[in-house]
Amino acid sequence: MSALLRKIMNFGPAFFAIGYTIGTGSVTSMIVAGSTYGMQLLWVLFLSCLFSGALIYAYGNFAIVTGQTALYSFKKHLRFGKPIALMIIVGVTFGQWNSLIGILGISSNIIFEMISLYVPSAAEHKYEIVLAIAVVIIGTMYSILLIGKYSLFEKILVMFVSCMGISFVLSLLVVHPMPAEVAAGFIPKIPEIAGGKMMVAAFVGTTMAAATFLSRPLFIQGKGWTMKNRAQQRKDAIVAAVLVFVISGSVMAVAHGALYHEGKRITHVLDMVNALEPIAGKAALTVFFFGTLAAGLSSVFPCMLIAPLLIEDYRSGQLDTNSKQFRIITGFAALLALAIPIFGFNPVKGQILTQVFNVFVLPLVIVGILFIINNRKLMKDYAAGKTLNIILGFALLFAIAISVNGVIALAGQF
Template sequence: MTNERLAVTNAGAAASGAAPATKSLWKKFALFLSTIGPGLFLVGYNIGTGSITTMASAGASHGMILSWAVLLSCVFTYFLIVYFGRYTLITGESALQAFRKHFGRHVALFVLVVLVFTEMVSSIGVMAIITDVVHEWSKPLTADGEGISTILLAILFGGMLVFLLINNRYGFIEKLLALFVALMGISFLMTATMVIPDASVVIAGLVPSIPDTANAGLIVAGMIGTTMGGVLYVARSITVKEKQWKASDLKLEKRDAFISSFLMFFLSLSIMAAAAGTLHPQGLHVENAIDMIQLLEPLAGRFAISIFVVGIVCAGLSSLFPHYMLVPLLLADYRNKPMDLSSTGSKAIVVFYAALGLVVPIFGGRPVLVMIITQVFALLITPIILILMTILQNRKAVMGEQTATPLSTFMLVAMTLFTIFMAVIGVIGIIKAL
């Protein structure tokens, strides 16, 4: 009897010990998520339907030979978000506030207006692609074979996002973004592993080259633009400030930057591989959003394409959250005031951006071309933002003893010249496409 009691006691102690251990593990995981919040914001914003369509278009048209553009842009993005975050950690100023303070209201206002405009166009394209893809995928599920109405889908998705944004705090949005990013990553990884091309093809694609084909320059510029858009770095400085990180948190900021940049590279390459392994060998191209469903399904199967659709929806929603939040965030930051999504003005902006999602479902259009061109326009403002930040990083009156090193300055200049070069290629591509 004594041995039985001892066994029961030991089992109870083990169970009670397991519960706190499990709780401790969840607390550590929650703490980890809270420390990479700004990075998840960037990943959610960056890997949206714009990235998906651009990467899918690149993979379908050129296989994996443009992998170098993804790798290079993600490496550059890592350094740039570190630099912008570092500036905010040291000075306590976000990029937009710094531009207004040190270069004048008109310079900051110009940057703000361009960013708001690109957000408007991008919001139209993102929702259009989500609704087109779900509409096409749902056709076998409806009695008439017509699929769920894109207008209805835009209202449902937009309404859900508006409700969540207006009624919840930023901390909840971060957790939701983490969920969407996780689902997106799992979906694209599973799809890519089902259809991924030979590894040697992926490795060969890391050698820089631009194919001598129509729209190749536009696609490359779109790939760079979707990863290196100037809005990312402005948003980065704002989210770092929102976290109230200090100069002592530089190591944490670098870790956050690495995680976000790695996820951008991993997800982008998975999307490209899914298209390269199926569409490219068949000589098929992605011209419209629904092409990804119509062309992939016969080659990859209904199960694989359903997983891919889940990834697209998660990518779109994780992108629209920051899209709808970004303008109130930018305006509040420009005025040096805290963002309040419950204010009448912020609510009106969020509803307006959600309403933009109805443009293509109602009036029609080619969302893939719109998204690629939007990525190029996003790249046009990037050199200006980088030049302004390079100047600030080298002003001792601003940075004190923490001015940029000669190596950091060289890298900032090199990346600025690279974005200018890619912007020129993108503009030439837009002219040819139109």
């Protein structure tokens, strides 16, 4: 067991990437997609994970070769780098803080639904219990952040991500789609159903999360990796992309197998309880909800960290988790996260809309890394090769197309 744990801990930055990528927003999007469109959007998930893996590798390799971080390098080495970096900070922070609001709302509702499953009388005091749960979760997370140690953050994320992955794969063994339906999902097609364009944008927004790539150099810095770890960094990026695809695909497949052919649609967290319990049983439902909760909690840390990380990245390229600025900004994020529990919004709808906003800074993030990994003064003999440039070129075209699709989808909401 100790040998296994050591191997898992070698992939520390990968778990931060998974934490940023798979939260309750991702789980919600996969559940809604699986129940509404079946496996039709599996091709979007596959392309997003492929491009994400390439971007995680590119940002990580740049950090190891140059010793520099992303936004600091944009500011220093790109023409118009300062406004580009500032736009990225604003856009990513907005998206991640909105995600944090949805994550806490859904996570606290999930815990409440699990309590109600075994104690039905709790339903009479839903608002008070959900709010109390949310306060305890965010208060605990903020207290851990104040300790300010990368190694502690990493260990907690490893625990949450491991629980999440195991729970969803076990759920897939109980409820799963037909192999032919899975194969058909790899054929590119946007569902001609209301909300199809919005869901495609949400998929990309949650899977190709700009925050995942931008934070990669800082977490590699926290891990202490150097040129000796280049091969390990590549394996770490591959592991992150593969696990995101497997875990996210499992959630979509469970929702498809349980709900799609029944014609059931998910609009509230409670819908998942009513839909899955008769099919999977109370124990299996608890396992699935435990995985969803782990997904939410694994994203709270990264979402609270993102604003101070990006600001420090822009200013100095150094990660300082003990500064007064770090504590103030993460404290503000913690208070902001309580919006859904306090005001009682529907967390599912809010979370999907939030994921759509995440796609709009993605093209800038891809353009920035393309320029700096091809800068031979910086990268010397380790400048990007033809294969990586081609993949990132397609990733840019994909991100632009999805951003346009997101604009169209949002316009249709008003």
